[in-house]
Amino acid sequence: MNQKLLLDTNSLMYSIKNKIDIRTALLSIPMTFKIIVPKCVIDELVGLSKTFWYASAALEYSKNFDIIESNGIGDDCILNMAISMKCFVLTNDRGLINRLRSKNIRILMISQGKSIIMK
Numbered sequence: 403m404n405q406k407l408l409l410d411t412n413s414l415m416y417s418i419k420n421k422i423d424i425r426t427a428l429l430s431i432p433m434t435f436k437i438i439v440p441k442c443v444i445d446e447l448v449g450l451s452k453t454f455w456y457a458s459a460a461l462e463y464s465k466n467f468d469i470i471e472s473n474g475i476g477d478d479c480i481l482n483m484a485i486s487m488k489c490f491v492l493t494n495d496r497g498l499i500n501r502l503r504s505k506n507i508r509i510l511m512i513s514q515g516k517s518i519i520m521k
Contacts, residue, residue, distance in 0.1 A: 406489035407435040407510065409467065410480050411446045413492040414439070414460035416512055424492070425466075427518040431510065435490070439464045440472035442479035477501060492518065 409424070417424050428435055444464060450457035472479050477498045484491050490508045493499060499521070502509050509521045 404434050404436040406487055407437050408480060408484055408487070408489055408491045409437060409439050409443065409464070410477075410491060410493040410495060410498060411443050411450070411460075412495040412498070413512060414443065414447065414464055415450075415454070415456050416494050418456045418459045418463060420512070420516065422512060422516045424518070427512065427516060428510075430517040431520060437467040438487075438489070439467045439469045440479055440483050441469060442472045442475055444469060446476065481505065481507070 413424070416422070424437065444461065447457050447461040447464065451461050472483055474482055477495070480491060480493070480498060481501055484502060484507045485505055490510055491498070491502055492510045492512070494511050499509055510518050511521050513519045
């Protein structure tokens with residue numbers, strides 16, 4: 403059975419800056435995932451792409467995954483979606499990680515070795 407995995411803005415930009423293919427990196431985790439990008443992440447990337455090249459590249463990369471409607475902005479959007487969808491979140495954002503942990507949301511992180519680890 404596929405687990406749902408939400409990508410946040412941080413994970414998409416981090417994967418671009420560090421040349422990491424998220425699908426390939428997920429092979430190190432012993433489960434399969436349906437990868438989802440909330441619309442709030444797309445909106446954030448659109449704004450950041452005016453300033454950062456890697457946000458533009460992350461915006462393009464996000465088209466490889468399922469994009470779904472969402473409510474809210476930023477970390478609040480990710481947190482609320484993770485709770486309502488009962489899914490994992492891929493992020494390296496320390497503040498978001500702390501908020502997700504407080505709600506017992508399962509977290510994946512991109513490690514320095516370019517693999518994805520469960521936290």
